[in-house]
Amino acid sequence: xxxxxxxxxxxxxxxxxxxxxxxxxxxxxxxxxxxxxxxxxxxxxxxxxxxxxxxxxxxxxxxxxxxxxxxxxxxxxxxxxxxxxxxxxxxxxxxxxxxxxxxxxxxxxxxxxxxxxxxxxxxxxxxxxxxxxxxxxxxxxxxxxxxxxxxxxxxxxxxxxxxxxxxxxxxxxxxxxxxxxxxxxxxxxxxxxxxxxxxxxxxxxxxxxxxxxxxxxxx
Numbered sequence: 001x002x003x004x005x006x007x008x009x010x011x012x013x014x015x016x017x018x019x020x021x022x023x024x025x026x027x028x029x030x031x032x033x034x035x036x037x038x039x040x041x042x043x044x045x046x047x048x049x050x051x052x053x054x055x056x057x058x059x060x061x062x063x064x065x066x067x068x069x070x071x072x073x074x075x076x077x078x079x080x081x082x083x084x085x086x087x088x089x090x091x092x093x094x095x096x097x098x099x100x101x102x103x104x105x106x107x108x109x110x111x112x113x114x115x116x117x118x119x120x121x122x123x124x125x126x127x128x129x130x131x132x133x134x135x136x137x138x139x140x141x142x143x144x145x146x147x148x149x150x151x152x153x154x155x156x157x158x159x160x161x162x163x164x165x166x167x168x169x170x171x172x173x174x175x176x177x178x179x180x181x182x183x184x185x186x187x188x189x190x191x192x193x194x195x196x197x198x199x200x201x202x203x204x205x206x207x208x209x210x211x212x213x214x215x216x217x218x219x
Contacts, residue, residue: 003104003132003141007185010105010197014180019134022098026091033087040079044071099133100175102162106130107146107200126200131174149201160197 018025045068070076107126129149131142144164152161152173160176176197178190188196 004106004130006106008104008132009107009110009184009200010102010176010193011182011185012101012103012177012180013182015101015103015134016177018094019098019101022094022134025094029087029090029094033083036083036087037080040083041076042070044076044079045069046071097175100173101134102131102174102176103134104132111200129200146201151198151201151203160194162197162201 048067048069106129108128108130109126111126126146128143129146131144132140144166148165150163152163158178160178162174162176164172164174166172176193178193181188181193183193183196
C-alpha cells in the first residue's frame with residue numbers, strides 16, 4: 001500500500017531510544033551472540049587429571065600442572081544452541097517492540113475541527129485509518145477500518161495501546177506514544193493526544209465482571 005503524502009493526522013517526531021537505535025541493538029545482539037557461540041565451541045574446556053603412567057613417563061614434570069581439553073561435542077553444541085536461542089529471542093523482542101510503534105496516522109475522510117479539546121462536537125467520523133511504523137519492522141501503509149480500532153480501556157502509563165482487528169479477525173496491539181507528538185501539524189500535550197485519539201477511535205468496552213455483594217431479602 002502506498003503511504004499518503006499529505007499531512008498526517010498523528011505524527012511522532014521524537015521517537016524513543018529503542019526506536020532510534022533498533023538496528024544498532026540488533027547488530028550488537030548478533031555480534032555478542034556469535035562471539036559467545038565461537039567461545040563456547042572453541043574454548044569450552046574441562047580439567048583433565050593426568051594418569052599415573054603419564055606422570056611416571058614425564059620425568060621433567062614439576063608439580064601438578066593442570067591440563068585442559070575441549071568438552072564433548074554434544075556439550076559444546078548444547079551451549080551454542082542456548083546462546084543462539086537467547087540471542088534470537090532478544091532480536092525478536094526488539095524487532096516486535098519496534099514494529100508495534102506507530103509513526104504516523106492518516107484518517108479518511110479527514111475530520112474537521114479541533115479534536116484536542118474535551119468538547120465533543122458532531123464530526124464526520126473517519127471511515128479508514130492508514131498507519132505507518134518505523135523502518136522495516138513497522139507498519140507500511142496498512143489501511144484499517146476505524147470501526148475495528150479501539151483504544152485499550154486500561155489507564156496508560158506513557159503510551160496508549162490501540163487494539164486493531166486485522167483481516168481474518170486477528171487482534172493486534174499497536175503502541176501510540178503521547179510525547180513528542182504532532183496532531184494536524186501542531187505540537188500538542190499528552191492530554192490533547194489522548195483526547196484526540198479517543199474522539200476518533202473510542203475506547204474498547206471491557207466485559208462487566210460479577211462482583212459479590214449483599215443478598216437482598218426476599219420480598
